[in-house]
């Protein structure tokens with residue numbers, strides 16, 4: 001059979017890096033590659049009780065649900081969002097199969113072949129893949145530790161008339177950055193003035209290492225949700241468990257309705273058994289306390305990785321200590337090509353993600369991303385020893 005796949009799927013082809021990382025699964029390679037939460041902190045018992053309670057509640061638990069998602073859960077999420085100064089009703093929200101699906105469906109309903117979208121530099125790799133499958137051109141805006149450079153943003157809006165701007169303003173993936181309020185306001189203003197949709201992706205906002213710090217979501221800085229340019233996405237993946245595949249989009253009703261139409265075509269609705277279990281979980285389990293616990297544990301892991309990186313004293317290695325989220329973004333000596341380094345690292349028994357695929361345009365090939373949330377102390381120490389060994393070998397062989 002000669003299969004004739006659609007052109008759009010070419011953009012979705014598995015990358016060489018992904019193929020290499022796949023080989024490490026099930027081996028004794030220590031992986032700092034995935035964006036995985038730590039299994040030891042999953043609230044297994046509470047989740048189990050939630051499913052038991054749900055299944056005890058009757059046969060309806062197993063019935064089809066609404067495309068927009070289980071209404072009582074949407075109401076609970078709206079209540080939680082109010083504490084972030086996001087004041088919306090369930091009609092402004094759709095539940096999706098992780099926030100990844102919301103990203104993809106928004107692309108499907110809003111983007112057309114040839115449109116331009118702007119992103120941070122670097123940005124979330126799976127968002128790039130999803131947007132590119134809709135035939136758009138992705139342009140990177142110069143970015144630093146405070147967010148997008150507003151001058152470059154203005155210049156690129158003028159030059160490209162983008163339809164959508166995608167940002168992860170609180171603990172970005174991969175760079176772990178937090179935007180200043182000034183940059184958040186600047187971006188919002190630019191989007192409002194130019195009728196550009198602002199896709200604010202916030203999976204990591206709750207994973208902040210200073211419990212008192214405030215990082216206002218961009219949507220909270222605008223009159224919302226009606227007529228706002230902002231579409232806000234978040235998820236239970238990093239706070240409860242990614243396996244429950246429950247995320248949400250918040251926006252003007254017209255945007256939610258359009259996403260709903262695309263969702264009907266895609267999957268009718270996301271798993272309603274998981275949504276109902278989450279509803280029971282939020283009723284019976286103190287999620288806020290649980291989030292504080294993961295924050296503290298992840299902060300300790302982040303600190304350990306920070307100290308280990310410093311201890312190894314690797315030449316020309318630079319990083320910024322993240323204030324939350326799950327990643328270190330590391331710049332190494334300009335002579336090191338991190339895709340090549342990965343091959344050596346895997347031989348030494350450690351994996352990371354090279355930086356190249358996170359860049360929409362010209363990549364910095366001497367960058368890489370390290371996840372610190374998934375490995376315990378002992379494994380992290382051993383993994384960082386292997387990382388340092390691989391780096392020193394690389395430098396000896398290539399420089």
Ligand SMILES: Cc1ncc(COP(=O)(O)O)c(C=O)c1O
Pocket residue numbers: 035097098099100101124168173201203234235236237242246247
């Ligand atoms: C920036 C960003 N957005 C979206 C997602 C998707 O998360 P999920 O679909 O599990 O909600 C991730 C996952 O790692 C992410 O890093």
